[in-house]
Amino acid sequence: MKFTVNRSYFINNLNSVLKATSSRSTIPILEGIKMVLTDEGLVMTGSNTDISIELLVKAADDLQIASTGEIVVRAHLFSDIVRKLPGKDFTFDVQEGNQIKITSEHAEYMINGLDPSAYPRLPEISDDQSFAISAKTLRELITQTVFAVATDNSRPTLTGVSFTFSQKQIKAVATDSHRLSQRVVGVDNGPSEDLSLIIPGKNLQELAQLIADADEDLKVFLGDSQVRFDFDNLSFYTRLLEGAYPNVDRLLPATSSTSVQFHVSDLLSALSRASLVTHVNRTNAVQMEIDAENNRVNLTGNSPDLGKVEETVENLGIEGKSLTISFNPDYMSAALRASVTDIVVINFTEALRPFTVVPNDNEIDFIQLITPIRTF
Amino acid sequence: MKFTVNRSYFINNLNSVLKATSSRSTIPILEGIKMVLTDEGLVMTGSNTDISIELLVKAADDLQIASTGEIVVRAHLFSDIVRKLPGKDFTFDVQEGNQIKITSEHAEYMINGLDPSAYPRLPEISDDQSFAISAKTLRELITQTVFAVATDNSRPTLTGVSFTFSQKQIKAVATDSHRLSQRVVGVDNGPSEDLSLIIPGKNLQELAQLIADADEDLKVFLGDSQVRFDFDNLSFYTRLLEGAYPNVDRLLPATSSTSVQFHVSDLLSALSRASLVTHVNRTNAVQMEIDAENNRVNLTGNSPDLGKVEETVENLGIEGKSLTISFNPDYMSAALRASVTDIVVINFTEALRPFTVVPNDNEIDFIQLITPIRTF
Numbered sequence: 001m002k003f004t005v006n007r008s009y010f011i012n013n014l015n016s017v018l019k020a021t022s023s024r025s026t027i028p029i030l031e032g033i034k035m036v037l038t039d040e041g042l043v044m045t046g047s048n049t050d051i052s053i054e055l056l057v058k059a060a061d062d063l064q065i066a067s068t069g070e071i072v073v074r075a076h077l078f079s080d081i082v083r084k085l086p087g088k089d090f091t092f093d094v095q096e097g098n099q100i101k102i103t104s105e106h107a108e109y110m111i112n113g114l115d116p117s118a119y120p121r122l123p124e125i126s127d128d129q130s131f132a133i134s135a136k137t138l139r140e141l142i143t144q145t146v147f148a149v150a151t152d153n154s155r156p157t158l159t160g161v162s163f164t165f166s167q168k169q170i171k172a173v174a175t176d177s178h179r180l181s182q183r184v185v186g187v188d189n190g191p192s193e194d195l196s197l198i199i200p201g202k203n204l205q206e207l208a209q210l211i212a213d214a215d216e217d218l219k220v221f222l223g224d225s226q227v228r229f230d231f232d233n234l235s236f237y238t239r240l241l242e243g244a245y246p247n248v249d250r251l252l253p254a255t256s257s258t259s260v261q262f263h264v265s266d267l268l269s270a271l272s273r274a275s276l277v278t279h280v281n282r283t284n285a286v287q288m289e290i291d292a293e294n295n296r297v298n299l300t301g302n303s304p305d306l307g308k309v310e311e312t313v314e315n316l317g318i319e320g321k322s323l324t325i326s327f328n329p330d331y332m333s334a335a336l337r338a339s340v341t342d343i344v345v346i347n348f349t350e351a352l353r354p355f356t357v358v359p360n361d362n363e364i365d366f367i368q369l370i371t372p373i374r375t376f
Numbered sequence: 377m378k379f380t381v382n383r384s385y386f387i388n389n390l391n392s393v394l395k396a397t398s399s400r401s402t403i404p405i406l407e408g409i410k411m412v413l414t415d416e417g418l419v420m421t422g423s424n425t426d427i428s429i430e431l432l433v434k435a436a437d438d439l440q441i442a443s444t445g446e447i448v449v450r451a452h453l454f455s456d457i458v459r460k461l462p463g464k465d466f467t468f469d470v471q472e473g474n475q476i477k478i479t480s481e482h483a484e485y486m487i488n489g490l491d492p493s494a495y496p497r498l499p500e501i502s503d504d505q506s507f508a509i510s511a512k513t514l515r516e517l518i519t520q521t522v523f524a525v526a527t528d529n530s531r532p533t534l535t536g537v538s539f540t541f542s543q544k545q546i547k548a549v550a551t552d553s554h555r556l557s558q559r560v561v562g563v564d565n566g567p568s569e570d571l572s573l574i575i576p577g578k579n580l581q582e583l584a585q586l587i588a589d590a591d592e593d594l595k596v597f598l599g600d601s602q603v604r605f606d607f608d609n610l611s612f613y614t615r616l617l618e619g620a621y622p623n624v625d626r627l628l629p630a631t632s633s634t635s636v637q638f639h640v641s642d643l644l645s646a647l648s649r650a651s652l653v654t655h656v657n658r659t660n661a662v663q664m665e666i667d668a669e670n671n672r673v674n675l676t677g678n679s680p681d682l683g684k685v686e687e688t689v690e691n692l693g694i695e696g697k698s699l700t701i702s703f704n705p706d707y708m709s710a711a712l713r714a715s716v717t718d719i720v721v722i723n724f725t726e727a728l729r730p731f732t733v734v735p736n737d738n739e740i741d742f743i744q745l746i747t748p749i750r751t752f
Contacts, residue, residue, distance in 0.1 A: 077652065077682055084649045100683075106690075107649055111683030273460045273483055276453065306453055307476075307487030314482075 001037045001069025001094040006062040007085060007104070013044065013057050014079055016234060019206050020053035021046035021075040027120075032072035034119040037065060045122065046075060051203050052122050052237040053210075069094055072114035081109055122237060125223035131165065131191040135214035135231060141172040142208040144183045144338050144366065149201035150176035160198040162245035165190050165220075173248055174201065175369075179331045180248060181338065184365035197227060198241040207236055252367060253356060256347035258290055258323045260297060261316040261360060264336045264344055270313045271336075274301030275329040277309050285326040285373040290348075292322040301329070316343060325351045326375040332357075335368040377413045377445025377470040382438040383461060383480070389420065389433050390455060392610060395582050396422035396429035397451040403496075408448035410495040413441060421498065422451060427579050428498050428613040429586075445470055448490035457485055498613060501599035507541065507567040511590035511607060517548040518584040520559045520714045520742065525577035526552035536574040538621035541567050541596075549624055550577065551745075555707045556624060557714060560741035573603060574617040583612055628743060629732060632723035634666055634699045636673060637692040637736060640712045640720055646689045647712075650677030651705040653685055661702040661749040666724075668698040677705070692719060701727045702751040708733075711744040 017033055025031050025048065034045040041058040042065075059065050071094045082090065087104035094100050098113040142161070150158035155177070164171040167190045173182045207229060211218065214231055221228040229236040274286040278301040289298040295318055301309045325348060336344065341359040348355040357368040393409055401407050401424065410421040417434040418441075435441050447470045458466065463480035470476055474489040518537070526534035531553070540547040543566045549558045583605060587594065590607055597604040605612040650662040654677040665674040671694055677685045701724060712720065717735040724731040733744040 074682070080652050081649070081685075084645070084652065086645060086649075107646070107685065107687040109649075109653075109683060109685045111653075112681070269460070269462065270483070273457070273462075273485075276456050276460065277485075277487075305488070306450070307485060309457075309483065309485045311483040 001035075001071060002066035002092065003037060003042065004064045004066070004089055004091045005042075005057070007082065007088060007090055009062045010057070010090075011082060013055055013233075014082065016210060017044045017046040017053050017055050018075060018079055019046070019210065020048055020051050022048040023076045025049075029072060029114055029118050029120070031074060031076065032114050032119070033075045033078065034070070034072050034116055036070040036116070037068045039065065039068065041065075045119070047120070047122070047237075050200065050239060051206055054122060054235040054237075056233045058233065066093075070116040071098060071100060072116050072119050073100060074111070074114070077111065081111070123223055123226045125221045125226060125228045125237075127221065129191065129193075129195070129222040130219060132189060132217040132219050133170070133187065134217050135211045137170070137185055137187070138218060139208050139211055140340075141170060141183055141185065142204045144340070145172045145174040145181045146201045146204050146208070147334050147338065148174040148176060148179055148181040148368075157198055157241050157243040157245055160200045160241040160245075161204055162196065162198050165195045165197075167192060167194075173245070175246075175248060178328070178371050179335070180251065180367075180369040181335070182248065182252075182367050182369075195222065196245070197222070198243070198245055199227065199238055200241060203238040207238070210234070210236060251354065251369060253347070253349055253354065256320065256349055256356075258292070258318070258320040258348040260290055260318050260346050260348075261343055262297075262313065262346065263316065264339050264342055266314050267344075268333060268336050270299050270311055271329045271333050273311065274299050274309050275333075277301045277303040277306045278329060280306060283373060283375070284328055284330065285375050286329045286332075287324065287326045287375065289324045290318060290322055292318050292320065320348075323348050323351060325355070326373045327355075327370055328373060331370050335370060338368070340364060340366060377411075377447060378442035378468065379413055379418065380440045380442070380465055380467045381418075381433070383458060383464060383466055385438045386433070386466075387458060389431055389609075390458065392586060393420045393422040393429050393431050394451060394455055395586065396424055396427050398424040399452050401425075405448060405490055405494050405496070407450060407452065408490050408495070409451045409454065410446070410448050410492055412446040412492070413444045415441065415444065417441075421495070423496070423498070423613075426576065426615060427582055430498060430611040430613075432609045434609065442469075446492040447474060447476060448492050448495050449476060449487070450490070453487065457487070499599055499602045501597045501602060501604045501613075503597060505567070505569075505571070505598040506595055508565060508593040508595050509546070509563065510593055511587045513546070513561055513563065514594060515584050515587055516716075517546060517559055517561065518580045520716070521548045521550040521557045522577045522580050522584070523710050523714065524550040524552060524555055524557040524744075533574055533617050533619040533621055536576045536617040536621075537580055538572065538574050541571045541573075543568060543570075549621070551622075551624060554704070554747050555711070556627065556745040557711070558624065558628075558743050558745075571598065572621070573598070574619070574621055575603065575614055576617060579614040583614070586610070586612060627730065627745060629723070629725055629730065632696065632725055632732075634668070634694070634696040634724040636666055636694050636722050636724075637719055638673075638689065638722065639692065640715050640718055642690050643720075644709060644712050646675050646687055647705045647709050649687065650675050650685050651709075653677045653679040653682045654705060656682060659749060659751070660704055660706065661751050662705045662708075663700065663702045663751065665700045666694060666698055668694050668696065696724075699724050699727060701731070702749045703731075703746055704749060707746050711746060714744070716740055716742060 036043045085104035090104035100113045102109040161174045171184045218231040287300045335357045343360040412419045461480035466480035476489045478485040537550045547560045594607040663676045711733045719736040
């Protein structure tokens with residue numbers, strides 16, 4: 001196995017595979033990247049058992065193949081070496097005993113490779129169940145929900161985002177049982193049969209990063225316990241979470257008795273000031289006092305040790321009754337940062353009942369739910 | 377005590393004082409900044425027992441004084457609050473029971489201050505022994521030596537940089553006993569009597585940062601166990617290290633049998649490649665083979681676990697005998713990064729004797745010494 005490749009072109013590809021590679025794995029071979037060179041090109045595979053990435057660097061001017069073969073190379077060391085090589089190109093040449101000679105200008109490395117037959121196989125996922133989705137749509141669905149997944153493992157399904165794909169729409173839901181985010185988008189060519197799957201939140205964050213610049217369609221392939229996303233020259237595998245996702249529809253309040261509209265930026269900066277004092281408290285809570293008569297919203301943060309902050313937050317209209325309610329400012333800030341509109345509507349019912357944050361545009365099907373805190 | 381101040385102007389000043397404030401101190405009052413407001417202006421003091429900073433914000437258009445007084449305010453909280461306040465200005469108003477009211481536009485904080493009489497006094501340093509030094513000169517002396525101080529505490533004096541000030545020159549020396557850096561610069565108006573003092577390395581790093589943008593003179597005041605640097609509107613206090621600094625002059629070799637000139641950048645990048653494999657070894661050593669006959673310098677890094685790297689480093693001339701020597705690539709890289717010239721001369725005597733790195737310009741009195749490693 002021997003090839004010569006343009007270094008910066010190669011680094012771009014290597015960076016994607018590195019996302020799936022752990023620098024310290026209990027399975028030592030997974031600290032490596034498997035490299036398989038055929039006449040078609042170089043296939044690089046990285047895996048951390050949670051996600052796997054397989055990437056094809058096509059044979060072309062930038063990649064010249066002298067002889068085919070395969071090897072596993074230590075990912076961390078290899079990436080450091082390639083980054084520091086002096087030349088525009090480098091040559092990668094596997095010699096006897098899995099020794100790899102890497103040369104670039106006057107620098108020559110001879111590093112120990114690992115046996116490629118010891119590298120685990122990736123799951124085979126058939127083409128039977130597959131459909132296309134635009135990269136932009138998927139990226140938005142992820143970033144608008146993934147922050148709300150549970151970070152503790154007491155209910156494993158809640159550490160993932162639940163996706164329901166159908167012919168006409170996709171629904172994504174995440175909740176850690178204190179707050180919830182649900183986004184529904186319409187699509188034209190979803191799967192012919194309805195599909196539900198739960199994908200681990202942190203794997204979705206990696207996927208969202210990988211498709212950050214993509215603007216074409218991804219192809220989604222469904223296996224029994226895995227799902228594969230194909231785009232560009234790359235396949236992204238993630239395991240699925242087993243179990244039934246809770247039915248969250250019944251949690252969403254149908255009516256409200258108080259509604260307030262805010263500019264996202266006004267409320268966000270007031271919350272960041274209030275949380276400066278509340279963050280030291282065990283119960284991190286700010287109080288919002290909605291005075292419907294005087295059309296005034298007051299925000300208060302209080303900490304016995306440090307002091308108190310109080311301010312009037314500009315609102316764009318109050319409907320319904322006056323109300324005083326306390327909530328976690330971090331949940332509210334996360335909900336506001338995910339907003340797709342500059343103005344949001346917050347719908348309350350009672351001081352101890354969950355309230356919703358929605359766009360001020362009925363066309364957008366995006367609802368966030370936050371459970372208040374009892375402070376008395 | 378009450379003042380109104382331009383927020384961004386205040387933040388610039390506050391940032392300097394914060395450098396001396398610890399967020400967690402065993403002496404709780406030192407987590408605070410002492411603020412003393414007189415008709416002249418606002419004096420802010422921060423201290424972490426190692427260094428102290430006193431800064432005067434002069435009464436002017438940007439600082440309007442309503443009433444004088446003093447208070448201690450929690451540094452971390454106060455800085456966060458000031459940064460997040462909504463307005464261009466803010467008002468700081470000390471009320472009964474050391475309560476501080478901070479207002480800016482529609483936001484109002486009421487935070488708990490601390491008793492200013494509990495704040496420790498800074499050392500008094502008389503004007504008897506003082507002299508001026510240019511900020512640029514001091515900054516260079518620090519950055520060219522401080523990296524070589526000892527980081528372990530087995531010989532406390534070595535954790536500092538030794539300065540010898542005289543009428544005509546300043547000599548700065550740092551060594552951790554494996555390598556040494558000595559810089560001598562000429563001055564016109566040093567102190568009338570010779571002075572020697574050892575200043576803790578990490579305090580010097582803070583000082584170098586503070587004077588990064590200054591281009592005027594600093595005034596240096598010497599106390600018994602402290603030294604004070606005055607510049608702009610700021611006084612920087614640091615404790616001194618006690619004890620005698622070792623006489624390093626006898627360590628510097630007078631002659632050499634092999635000299636090689638290198639472009640700093642060529643040798644630096646070759647070292648960074650070699651250290652990729654040597655960093656995993658307990659003995660982090662690269663080998664340099666100087667072949668005088670063929671005018672060739674080879675650099676080799678080797679690790680039984682990972683592999684080997686070898687390259688020819690371009691040299692700008694070899695004088696004397698051939699030699700093979702091993703050394704820590706990190707020490708050599710630090711010496712090269714401190715270089716003030718693009719080309720350095722490395723002077724060797726024997727494979728197991730310390731060698732020197734000096735500028736290729738005899739006018740510059742800067743010598744770095746590195747002890748080689750025995751690898752056989």
